[in-house]
Structures are given as C-alpha cells and as structure tokens.
Amino acid sequence: MTQAKTAPLLVELLTEELPPKALARFGEVFSAGVFAGLSQRKLVADNVAYQWFATPRRLAVLIPDVLDIAADQQVEEKMMPVSVALGADGQPSPALLKKLEAKGIAASELPKFSKRMDGKSETFFYTMQVAGAHLNDVLSGIVADALKKLPIPKMMRWGDSDVQFVRPVHGLIQLHGDQLVPGEVLGLPSRQQTLGHRFLSKGLITIPDATAYAETLRTEGKVMADYAERRGTIGGELAAKAQALGAQINQADGLLDEVTALVEWPVVYVGEFESEFLEVPQECLILTMQQNQKYFPLLDASGKLRNQFLIVSNMAVADPKHIIGGNQRVVRPRLSDARFFFTQDRKEPLASRISKLGNVVYHNKLGTQLDRLLRVQNLATQIGNAIGADTTHVARAAELAKADLVTDMVGEFPELQGIMGRYYAQHDGEAADVAEAIADHYRPRFAGDELPSGNVGCAVALADKMDTLVSFFGIGEKPTGDRDPFGLRRAALGVLRLLMERQLPLELPALISWSAGTFPAGTLQADFESGLLAFITDRLRNLLKDQGEPQDVVEAVLGVNPARIDRVPARLAAVREFVAVPDALALAAANKRIGNLLKKVEDLSALGTPSSALTTEAAEKALFDEVTALAPTVSEAVRNEAYTDALMALARVRASVDAFFEDVMVMADDPQVRQNRLALLKTLSDQMNAVADISRLAV
Structure with missing residues (x-):
C-alpha cells in the first residue's frame, strides 16, 4: 500500500468581478465548504486552521496538512431485521439476497454479520473495510x-456554455503542495x-506551490489576496491620511467592507x-459621497464636514493627479444634484406637502400615509398629554413628521427621511422642538x-412605533422566524427603550x-392585543438578558406582567438585592408552594x-397577624416605588x-376553615408578588 503524504x-477560482457586498460571505462559505468536504472524507483533521482569500476576481482557500490518500475505514452498515433476512429454514431470504447483490456483498459473508437489538427487533449489521478517499478523485x-x-x-451563464455561476469564471487552481x-x-x-x-x-502567473500563493500574487501580480x-x-491608510490632514473620517456601516x-x-x-x-446639509453630501462614489468624507474636530474626501483606489501610480482629478469630476455632478434638490425642496413649505401623503399607500389594509399621519398625531397627542409635553408642539411635529417623504431629496435618498424634514421645518420657521422631533421620531x-x-x-x-406595531399585529402580519419585513422587532425595542430609558410614566397595555x-x-382583528403584548414582553426579556440581567431575576419581574416598563429597572434592582438575603430562596420556595395550592381554587376572588x-392554630394565628401587619407596609412601599423595602x-x-406549613393543614375538612386558610395564603401571595413573582427564584 502506498504511504499517504500530507x-x-x-x-482558487478566478472570476470576473464578484458582487462586492457579498464577497466576504462568499469567501467564508466557499472555504468552509471545501474544508468540510475534505474533513468528511478524512483527508484533513477536524481541528486544522485554514486561511481564506477573497478579492474582486477570486475566491481561494489554503488548508495545511491535507492527505493525498485517506486511511481505510471500517464502516458498519445496518442490513435488515433478522426475521426478514432469514427464512423459516434459516437460509437467506430473497429480500436479503437482493440487498446483498445491490451492495456487492457475497452471500458467503453472512456468517460475518453481527446481530443486536435495534429498537424492538434483532437486526443484522455488516462491518466492511472501505478504501480511503484519494484527493485526486474527490477534490x-x-x-x-x-x-x-x-x-x-x-445565477448567470455566458457565451454558448451551459455553465452557470454568479459571474463568468476564467481559471481553477487545485494545488497539493507543488503537485x-x-x-x-x-x-x-x-x-x-x-x-x-x-x-x-x-500575463499568467505560475504558483510554484500552495504555500507560495499569497506572496506570489503580492510580488508578481500586485494582488493582496487575504x-x-x-x-x-x-x-x-485611511486613518493615517486623515491624521496627516488633521481630520477625522466619517465612517459608514459596511463601507470599509465594500471598498475592500x-x-x-x-x-x-x-x-x-x-x-x-x-x-447643503452635510448629511446629504456625506450620503451621496459614500453611497454613490464609495468615498470617505472628512470632518473637522467639531464634526463638521470638510470639502475633502478619501478615495480608495485600485491603482498605484507615481503621479495620481489623473485618478484624483477624475474622481473629483465624477463627484461634482452628484453634489450638484444634492444642492438642486435642497434648493427646490425649500421653495415649497413642508406643511404644503402633507396633502400629497394621501396619494402614497402605506398598506392596502391600513390606508395611505396621510391616514397613518392622522393616527400618529392622535396617539402622540394623548401620549404628550400624559408625559407633560407641549401638546400643541406634539401635534404639529406629528403632522409634519412624514411630509419630507414626498420631497425630491428624500425621494433620491430615503435614508435622509426625518433629517431633511428637520432642515425644512427650520427653514419654514417651525418651533425648535417641533423641528427636532421630526428627525427624532425615527429614533432609536x-x-x-x-x-x-x-x-x-x-x-x-x-406614537409612530406603537402605530407600526398595532397596525401589523392588528391585521395579522406578525414576524415569523427570521422574517420581519415591517421591522416590528425593531419597533418593539424602540418602544421599550423609550419607556424605560426616558422613564415615561405610561402603561404598555394602555398604549396598545x-x-x-x-x-x-x-x-x-379582534383580540390581537394579547399577542402584541406577549411579543413586546418577549422583546423586553431578550433586551434585559442582553444587558446582563440574571435569567431568574428577569423571569421573576416579568412574571407579574408589569404594565409600567419605566419601573422595571427598579424592580430588577430590588430582586437582585432580595436574592442576596439568606431567607430569600426559602420564601421563593414557599411562594411556589402557595401558588400550587391556589391553582386548585376555581375562583380566587x-x-x-x-x-x-x-383561625384555630397558633401558627395560623401568628401568620395572620404578620400578614395583616405587613400589608400596609408592602402596599405603601410599592406605591412609592420603594421595591427593595417591600x-x-x-x-x-x-x-x-x-411554622404555618409545618403545623397547619391548609386543606382542612371544615369548609370555612379551609377557605379562610386559602384566603390567608392568597393575601400573603399578593404581597409576595407585589414586586415580582419570587416563586421564579426557587431552584
């Protein structure tokens, strides 16, 4: 047998320019797929670290220590139940002979089969020697x-070929060492x-051996493959250039990946x-430079845009004036367009555009953007009144919040919605908090x-986020799995952060x-509210866990369905402190026991x-006295949001x-005594659960 070598x-797959936004993902998936295929065939160890490469014109992977021939393997295969494999005379049945023929196994091998129970039947198993895979045959x-x-x-196809791929392909390297x-x-x-x-x-570049790939491309091909x-x-280089100019870079999500x-x-x-x-507002200029031209705008120390930008070029030349000049010529019309849109939009007051929203469909079951505007305005006014905001300004901000959707600038750059509304409202002389609210209403x-x-x-x-949630839950358009086309998870998170971090004194069920x-x-639809409330509560659960809150503490607080989200942090803090008390877990277990008893009562009220x-027993009387004395203390503490004190x-x-559970039979034979004891436990349970369901803390 030939000695295997590693x-x-x-x-490497050489292609035409690949889609830039997908390139990194392509590189990772391709390299992982090649490695997995080799690993499945035992041609490489599972824990080997490999290196992937991706450039606009190539995908590649370098994997160390790959065998040219895998070791032979013993493979056990389940054949069939013994009762099916053998006839009444103990000889191979036609079914078994047919399967053996299909597998290329001689009937004489039957004595080598092993038998063992598989489920409820005794089954034949056959162990065979399988030759190891040859890299040349399977790669x-x-x-x-x-x-x-x-x-x-x-996919696309090119020329007269039936081959399909995302882009035309030009070359394939499969190199094992130097072979x-x-x-x-x-x-x-x-x-x-x-x-x-x-x-x-x-011209063509020869790769002498696998490990020389990256360096050969770098020196001979002017390609940085990794x-x-x-x-x-x-x-x-971007950071160094910006520092040399005394500027800072305006970073954009994904732009560095895209230019790479x-x-x-x-x-x-x-x-x-x-x-x-x-x-022109710098947001417009920044967006057009980043989105259309893939430039990195430069800001001064105060965050104000400078009239400079950084270009990531694919060309290294001694004199770059033509490259720089060409890019400057290309960006100028884009900036001119932005200036034109800004000038034209300001010729018409923002308020005059509101009626045009009646021509923009929001959803075929929910009406137009104008219908939505009126709903949000109504709800925002109620909220504003409840939190002490200037309701006149709230109503005006809600009325103008979506008007910039029908401006030329937002039509060209939808990412600027709200931002442009603020600029146009300021230009029209609207109140400062109204203008800010137009931009802010999309946050977070x-x-x-x-x-x-x-x-x-x-x-x-x-109001905007609640309208989104109620709209789509109300017509049955809920998120499913990874699909959330209307951004309802994001809207719910926004609602929770607003209520909690801005400490808004509003009840979530009332908002719905x-x-x-x-x-x-x-x-x-009827009765959608409970589903929406559960959805938002689940988002809150995930948010709190992501913030590092212990799971049992989160479940305890959410177990009482707190309506006031702004009070949740204080409840969490109180439960965390309570857990550290020596008697806490014992009380949690008692509360769980009480809850189990009360579940047997059809009508707690x-x-x-x-x-x-x-009360007849001493322990019963003692607990009654303590619970009676405790009630006003707990109620006052909860009312004053002193949850730790409660x-x-x-x-x-x-x-x-x-002592009560040790000495007293709750389910007494006398109905009146039994009901009184359950009522006492119900009163205690109400006090125990006034801040959180502490039974969730029980192990």
Missing part, C-alpha cells in the same frame, strides 16, 4: 459542492496559473470639492442608537389600547378576606411561613 492544499467534486452552497440569489490535482469545475480544468491585477500585472489583511491595510471588496491593490488618495457645496433606529432628546420627540417617536382606538372600526375569628419587609415572615 501537504498544504490550495484551491473537484468537493469544490463544486462548495460553490453550490454560496448564497447566490441569481497539480487534476480535475474540472464549472467547465474549467485545473491548472497551476492564475492572473494578477487587471492593470498592474500582465481579505482581512487588505481590509486592515485600507483602514490603516472592490480593490485588489489598495491605495488611498485625497480628493476635494468646491467649498460652496458645504451650504437600531440597537444602541440615541433616543429623542425631548418630550415632544419622545411622544411622536413612541390608545393606538387601537385611532383606527376605523373593522380595520383590526370568591375566597374573600381572611378572618381572625376562623421585598425586605417580606423577608421577615419566613419563620412564620415555615
């Missing part, structure tokens, strides 16, 4: 399978050559535009985003009810108030509770 394995199939797993939404692994993928035969940079390199290295290099996927040999240059464009837009700065903005933001009341009769006259007062009854 060597590094390189696989192309592994690569092809890995390519099929890429998250490609739409070419033969094979074909996507119609391409394996070879040892690749191409370098489209402009800075000429995605992570290229990204780090770009980030470092657009270049193979990154070089950073500085571009400029006419300072007169700075009269994502996890960690800032909240509205004032009560007017909070009222409109809360207020919002539902703004819809025409028959619009919303019929229990009434416990009576001292019906829980600490409860800790004092532990001894009386233990």
Whole structure:
C-alpha cells in the first residue's frame, strides 16, 4: 500500500468581478465548504486552521496538512431485521439476497454479520473495510459542492456554455503542495496559473506551490489576496491620511467592507470639492459621497464636514493627479444634484406637502400615509398629554413628521427621511422642538442608537412605533422566524427603550389600547392585543438578558406582567438585592408552594378576606397577624416605588411561613376553615408578588 503524504492544499477560482457586498460571505462559505468536504472524507483533521482569500476576481482557500490518500475505514452498515433476512429454514431470504447483490456483498459473508437489538427487533449489521478517499478523485467534486452552497440569489451563464455561476469564471487552481490535482469545475480544468491585477500585472502567473500563493500574487501580480489583511491595510491608510490632514473620517456601516471588496491593490488618495457645496446639509453630501462614489468624507474636530474626501483606489501610480482629478469630476455632478434638490425642496413649505401623503399607500389594509399621519398625531397627542409635553408642539411635529417623504431629496435618498424634514421645518420657521422631533421620531433606529432628546420627540417617536406595531399585529402580519419585513422587532425595542430609558410614566397595555382606538372600526382583528403584548414582553426579556440581567431575576419581574416598563429597572434592582438575603430562596420556595395550592381554587376572588375569628392554630394565628401587619407596609412601599423595602419587609415572615406549613393543614375538612386558610395564603401571595413573582427564584 502506498504511504499517504500530507501537504498544504490550495484551491482558487478566478472570476470576473464578484458582487462586492457579498464577497466576504462568499469567501467564508466557499472555504468552509471545501474544508468540510475534505474533513468528511478524512483527508484533513477536524481541528486544522485554514486561511481564506477573497478579492474582486477570486475566491481561494489554503488548508495545511491535507492527505493525498485517506486511511481505510471500517464502516458498519445496518442490513435488515433478522426475521426478514432469514427464512423459516434459516437460509437467506430473497429480500436479503437482493440487498446483498445491490451492495456487492457475497452471500458467503453472512456468517460475518453481527446481530443486536435495534429498537424492538434483532437486526443484522455488516462491518466492511472501505478504501480511503484519494484527493485526486474527490477534490473537484468537493469544490463544486462548495460553490453550490454560496448564497447566490441569481445565477448567470455566458457565451454558448451551459455553465452557470454568479459571474463568468476564467481559471481553477487545485494545488497539493507543488503537485497539480487534476480535475474540472464549472467547465474549467485545473491548472497551476492564475492572473494578477487587471492593470498592474500582465500575463499568467505560475504558483510554484500552495504555500507560495499569497506572496506570489503580492510580488508578481500586485494582488493582496487575504481579505482581512487588505481590509486592515485600507483602514490603516485611511486613518493615517486623515491624521496627516488633521481630520477625522466619517465612517459608514459596511463601507470599509465594500471598498475592500472592490480593490485588489489598495491605495488611498485625497480628493476635494468646491467649498460652496458645504451650504447643503452635510448629511446629504456625506450620503451621496459614500453611497454613490464609495468615498470617505472628512470632518473637522467639531464634526463638521470638510470639502475633502478619501478615495480608495485600485491603482498605484507615481503621479495620481489623473485618478484624483477624475474622481473629483465624477463627484461634482452628484453634489450638484444634492444642492438642486435642497434648493427646490425649500421653495415649497413642508406643511404644503402633507396633502400629497394621501396619494402614497402605506398598506392596502391600513390606508395611505396621510391616514397613518392622522393616527400618529392622535396617539402622540394623548401620549404628550400624559408625559407633560407641549401638546400643541406634539401635534404639529406629528403632522409634519412624514411630509419630507414626498420631497425630491428624500425621494433620491430615503435614508435622509426625518433629517431633511428637520432642515425644512427650520427653514419654514417651525418651533425648535417641533423641528427636532421630526428627525427624532425615527429614533432609536437600531440597537444602541440615541433616543429623542425631548418630550415632544419622545411622544411622536413612541406614537409612530406603537402605530407600526398595532397596525401589523392588528391585521395579522406578525414576524415569523427570521422574517420581519415591517421591522416590528425593531419597533418593539424602540418602544421599550423609550419607556424605560426616558422613564415615561405610561402603561404598555394602555398604549396598545390608545393606538387601537385611532383606527376605523373593522380595520383590526379582534383580540390581537394579547399577542402584541406577549411579543413586546418577549422583546423586553431578550433586551434585559442582553444587558446582563440574571435569567431568574428577569423571569421573576416579568412574571407579574408589569404594565409600567419605566419601573422595571427598579424592580430588577430590588430582586437582585432580595436574592442576596439568606431567607430569600426559602420564601421563593414557599411562594411556589402557595401558588400550587391556589391553582386548585376555581375562583380566587370568591375566597374573600381572611378572618381572625376562623383561625384555630397558633401558627395560623401568628401568620395572620404578620400578614395583616405587613400589608400596609408592602402596599405603601410599592406605591412609592420603594421595591427593595417591600421585598425586605417580606423577608421577615419566613419563620412564620415555615411554622404555618409545618403545623397547619391548609386543606382542612371544615369548609370555612379551609377557605379562610386559602384566603390567608392568597393575601400573603399578593404581597409576595407585589414586586415580582419570587416563586421564579426557587431552584
């Protein structure tokens, strides 16, 4: 038998320019797929660290210590139940003979079969020696399978070929050490050559061995193949250029990743535009530079936009003036468009655009954007009145909040909705808090985003998000699995953060009810409110756990369905402190026991108030006295939001509770005595659960 050898394995697929936003994901999925295929065939150890590469024109993976031939394996295969495999005479049945023939197993092998119970039947198993996989035989199939797993939404074909891929393909390398692994993928035969940079390199580049791949491409091809290295290099050059200019970079989510996927040999240059464009709101200029041109705008120390930007180019040249000049010429029309939109939009007051929202459908079951505006305005006014905001300003901000949706600027850049509304409201002379609320009502837009700065903005933001939640839950459009097309999880998180972090004194069930009341009769499904409340509560559970709150503490607080979300942090703090008290867990267990007893009562309200006259046992009388004395203390503490005091007062009854359960038969034969004891436990339970369901703390 030939001795197996190990060597590094390189696989590269050379293509036309790949989709930049998907490049990193392609690189990760492709390399993982190749590694998994090798691992399944025992050609590489499971714990080997591999390196993936991705540039605009290639996907590649380098895996160390890959075997050329895997070791032979003993494989056990279940055949069939013994009762089916053998006839009454003990000879192989036709069914078994047919299966043996299909498997290429001689009938003479039957004595080598093992028997054991499999489920309820005795079953034959056969252990066979399977030859190890040969890398030369399986690699192309592994690569092809890995390519099929890429998250490609739409394939293309080119020329007269039937081959399909996300982009045309030009080359395939399958190199084991310095040996070419033969094979074909996507119609391409394996070879040892690749191409370098489209402009800075000429002709085919030979890769002498797998480990020389990255360095050969770098020196001969002017290609930095490692995605992570290229990204780090770009980030470092951007920071260095900005520092040299005494500026800071306006970072955009995903832009660094996108430019990393657009270049193979990154070089950073500085571009400029006419300072007169700075009269346009900087958000507009920044967005057009980042979104359309993939530039990095520069800001001064105060965060104000400068008339300079950084270009990540794919060309290294001695004199970059033509590259810089070309980019400056290209960006100028974009900035001119932004200036034109801004000038044109301001010719018409923001308020005059409100009626146009009647022509914009929000949802076919929920009416137009104008219908939605009126609902939000109604709800925001109720909220504003409840939190002490200027309701005149709240109503005006809600009325104008969506008007910028029909402006030219927002039509071109939807990301600027709210921001442009603020600028146009300021231009029209609207009150400062009204203008700010127009921008703020979208906040928080994502996890960690800032909240509205004032009560007017909070009222409109809360109304906007509640309307979204009630609208779509009310018509049965709930999130399912990973699908949340209407952003309801984000809206729920926004509601919770507004209530909790801005400490708004509002009850969540009331907010749902207020919002539902703004819809025409028959619009919303019946009884959707409980489902929406459960959905928001589940978002709160996840939010609190993400913030590091202990799970049992979270479940205890949410177990009493707190209506006031602003009070949840104080309740959590009180429970955390209560848990540290020696008697806490014993009381939690007692509360759980009480809860189990009370579950047997059909109508808890019929229990009434416990009576001292019906107490007969000493331990019962003692608990009655303690519970009676405790009630006003707990009630006052909860009313004053002194939740820690309420829980600490409860800790004092532990001894009386233990004695009661030790000495008293709750389910007494006398109905009156039994009902009185249950009423006493119900009263105690109400006090125990006034802050949180402490039974959730029991182990």
